[in-house]
Amino acid sequence: MDLLDSYRANGPGHDEMLQATGPARxxxxxxxxxxxxxxxxxxxxxxxxxxxLLQDEGVLTTDPARSWQLDPLPVLMDEQEWHxxxxxxxxxxxxxxxxxxxxxxxxRLLTTGLLPPEVxxxxxxxxxxxxxxxxxxxxxxxHCAVDLARNADGAWTVLADRTDVPIGLGYxxxxxxxxxxxxxxxxxxxxxxxVGPYYQALRESxxxxxxxxxxxxxxVAVLTPGPGDPAxxxxxxxxxxxxxxxxxxxxxxxxxxxxxxxxxxxxxPVDVLLRGVAAADVxxxxxxxxxxxxxxxLVHAARSGALSIVNTLGVGVLESPALLTYLPRLAxxxxxxxxxxxxxxxYWCGDRSMCSHVIANLGRLxxxxxxxxxxxxxxxxLTLDERADLAARIAERPGAWVGQEPVEASTTPTVRDGSLVxxxxxxxxxxxxxxxxxxVMSGAMAHVGPVPQVMVDGEPxxxxxxxxxxxxxxxxxxxxxxxxxxxRPADATVSPxxxxxxxxxxxxTEQAESTVRxxxxxxxxxxxxxxxxxxxxxxxxxxxxxxxxxxxGPTxxxxxxxxxxxxxxxxxxxxxxxVLVAGLHRLTAHAQLPSLVTDESLxxxxxxxxxxxxxxxxxxxxxxxxxxxxxxxxxxxxxxxEAARQRGADGTQLGLAPALSRLLESLMALQGGYGExxxxxxxxxxLEAGRRLERASRVVATLAATVVERHDPATEALVAESVLVxxxxxxxxxxxxxxxGLAGVLELLLLDGSNPRAVRFQLDQLRHHxxxxxxxxxxxxxxxxxxxxxxxxxxxxxxxxxAAERGHGARGHLAQTLESIGWRLDELAKxxxxxxFSRPVLAHWxxxxxx
Numbered sequence: 001m002d003l004l005d006s007y008r009a010n011g012p013g014h015d016e017m018l019q020a021t022g023p024a025r026x027x028x029x030x031x032x033x034x035x036x037x038x039x040x041x042x043x044x045x046x047x048x049x050x051x052x053l054l055q056d057e058g059v060l061t062t063d064p065a066r067s068w069q070l071d072p073l074p075v076l077m078d079e080q081e082w083h084x085x086x087x088x089x090x091x092x093x094x095x096x097x098x099x100x101x102x103x104x105x106x107x108r109l110l111t112t113g114l115l116p117p118e119v120x121x122x123x124x125x126x127x128x129x130x131x132x133x134x135x136x137x138x139x140x141x142x143h144c145a146v147d148l149a150r151n152a153d154g155a156w157t158v159l160a161d162r163t164d165v166p167i168g169l170g171y172x173x174x175x176x177x178x179x180x181x182x183x184x185x186x187x188x189x190x191x192x193x194x195v196g197p198y199y200q201a202l203r204e205s206x207x208x209x210x211x212x213x214x215x216x217x218x219x220v221a222v223l224t225p226g227p228g229d230p231a232x233x234x235x236x237x238x239x240x241x242x243x244x245x246x247x248x249x250x251x252x253x254x255x256x257x258x259x260x261x262x263x264x265x266x267x268x269p270v271d272v273l274l275r276g277v278a279a280a281d282v283x284x285x286x287x288x289x290x291x292x293x294x295x296x297x298l299v300h301a302a303r304s305g306a307l308s309i310v311n312t313l314g315v316g317v318l319e320s321p322a323l324l325t326y327l328p329r330l331a332x333x334x335x336x337x338x339x340x341x342x343x344x345x346x347y348w349c350g351d352r353s354m355c356s357h358v359i360a361n362l363g364r365l366x367x368x369x370x371x372x373x374x375x376x377x378x379x380x381x382l383t384l385d386e387r388a389d390l391a392a393r394i395a396e397r398p399g400a401w402v403g404q405e406p407v408e409a410s411t412t413p414t415v416r417d418g419s420l421v422x423x424x425x426x427x428x429x430x431x432x433x434x435x436x437x438x439x440v441m442s443g444a445m446a447h448v449g450p451v452p453q454v455m456v457d458g459e460p461x462x463x464x465x466x467x468x469x470x471x472x473x474x475x476x477x478x479x480x481x482x483x484x485x486x487x488r489p490a491d492a493t494v495s496p497x498x499x500x501x502x503x504x505x506x507x508x509t510e511q512a513e514s515t516v517r518x519x520x521x522x523x524x525x526x527x528x529x530x531x532x533x534x535x536x537x538x539x540x541x542x543x544x545x546x547x548x549x550x551x552x553g554p555t556x557x558x559x560x561x562x563x564x565x566x567x568x569x570x571x572x573x574x575x576x577x578x579v580l581v582a583g584l585h586r587l588t589a590h591a592q593l594p595s596l597v598t599d600e601s602l603x604x605x606x607x608x609x610x611x612x613x614x615x616x617x618x619x620x621x622x623x624x625x626x627x628x629x630x631x632x633x634x635x636x637x638x639x640x641x642e643a644a645r646q647r648g649a650d651g652t653q654l655g656l657a658p659a660l661s662r663l664l665e666s667l668m669a670l671q672g673g674y675g676e677x678x679x680x681x682x683x684x685x686x687l688e689a690g691r692r693l694e695r696a697s698r699v700v701a702t703l704a705a706t707v708v709e710r711h712d713p714a715t716e717a718l719v720a721e722s723v724l725v726x727x728x729x730x731x732x733x734x735x736x737x738x739x740x741g742l743a744g745v746l747e748l749l750l751l752d753g754s755n756p757r758a759v760r761f762q763l764d765q766l767r768h769h770x771x772x773x774x775x776x777x778x779x780x781x782x783x784x785x786x787x788x789x790x791x792x793x794x795x796x797x798x799x800x801x802x803a804a805e806r807g808h809g810a811r812g813h814l815a816q817t818l819e820s821i822g823w824r825l826d827e828l829a830k831x832x833x834x835x836x837f838s839r840p841v842l843a844h845w846x847x848x849x850x851x
Contacts (some may be wrong), residue, residue, distance in 0.1 A: 265774020
């Protein structure tokens, strides 16, 4: 059955694809043919491809409940309709700009009674400290977003206005890139207007609102709340695309009346902040203290004209749903015209007659608080007792509530389990202030869900790209292939916070690689010996060993040159496997091999290191090329797929080798990207320092866990060979030391300055990179002393004597040397943090009441 023919709208009357008479509109028909909408398997394949590309863009998280979803089918809008919508949205932005200018200026709207003072002065979005703060240029509202939907008769209705921190500009471009790749042929041939010019205009507008005293190329940064915020991806993706640095409150300081960014070893001026932090959290001195997201003095810098913050402080008052009640008469008073697009009918309960109407009709209205984070309430979903409680709350504080008539949003076809399902749809549109007026993006982000009227920023949902179809083919390019906009190169400023994230990124990437390589070496030995071991011998294995139930079947060799062809059932091989498994547990975690590959909650596992790598990268998205996210996404996808395979194992024995090989391949791509795609600035040096320090620590820990204890020569030879395989040095060892022996292993992995896997090589690299970095906190004397001490310990080590040391138990001298090196490397990591990542902590001083 053709799915397009069977598609039926289930909304109140309007569907974006179907005409009133039934057949699909022409543009949708073309989309149906190109995307093969009549084939369920093709729809599922497109959806799977979208999810893969979203992860390549770094959109998806490892937690499905928090992940952004994207439907492969866009919403199609014709040029004529969009032209009317464009004019209406520009009118709305201009009206809000006039209202904002008045509220923080003459306030005639309040003194003349056009707007009840309680609607404004009682709203937390009205920032008294922002009074008389002005942006350069003709507009005070820098940019805004509007959520709107068609109602049952096909007319547009505004659902909400987003002015304080408009979210979605990063998602719009990420969605466009993904959908245009999935529907590449259709997108190339279509008349779709590109969204790239909007971002070019955004960058130009940010520079245009710089204070008059700024340099010819003003310094612009994106102010974010920091990692963990739901909008982290949106801010980071937008910053990377615009070529702007990301900063948080700890990266900024106000001195001499102006704002500065803490860079490594110096302060860099900042002229414009694109604000991703709620206005109330910007400055703990003059606004809300205690949030931890603000920088003292930013309001003063903005008031003095030394800093432009956009959107300007206090613009959040325009988001009050109570304002929608009075917007029609404000449009007539300020502009002499009616609103081109009406808002959802809204009753402010601060008006007695409207409050009575709301309480009498609770069962059919949407009830919204005028401020705060409380979710809107669907009156028809409440019980009688819940309605009674709500009525009492409204009566207690009527000015804090509004009631809205529900908008029956139009539907669009959405892919669900291989079929097309009509889903209510709302659009988020964006407008930007330009000298000549407001510019509306020729595209939008659509949101589908049961009740789009109550969608909340930061919550997971399903999005759709919005294509505006021009009368003729559009040749204007979007963004260049590199992903950032043309113009002044991205600022090379690296804050201590970003530097620390890069340092951790290097460490966690190296930890992931080291763990994967060690797992591959152990799994290879497991295949050689574990399942041929006699039952009695298995029963006699130490408690820490991996049991038979952890064997996932033949894993295959590490590689053609590393395959260890050893006799099955050899007692020395069994003993070597025990040593390696015990060492693996010391270095990672006490768990079975499959869990050490896929369990993200297990510190020390490969999956854990991959997850930390992705988190670190998300914090410095503005420092990383877009292509690196493909390698990170591949790592996450491999872990997820292997975990699913293990859960659904049906007796097939594929082993761990395929997953481990894919992980290593992606890690090599990521490490190669670090070396070939990053500018050699302070950030890169810190990333490299993290890699080198972690590699040195892992080599030392591996040797301490495997070769310190004495065993018979055959067992030690097998253990040593596996350690060399895990450190990618077995071929060099065989060439240089044909007679074998532990002394050669120690020489190659500890002292050889020409071996990229040796500790000495890492120390040389560390000394070089750290020497090029400026100190931020304390002087580097202790850091350098620790590094010198490790060099001295290596220089004093006689590998032949350490390997040949006789007696019972451990090789004492080797064990002491490795332990001394190990704790010094741990201390070196802490000292690097003290020297290079020191950041001031905001002190909270109690007032007279003790708060």
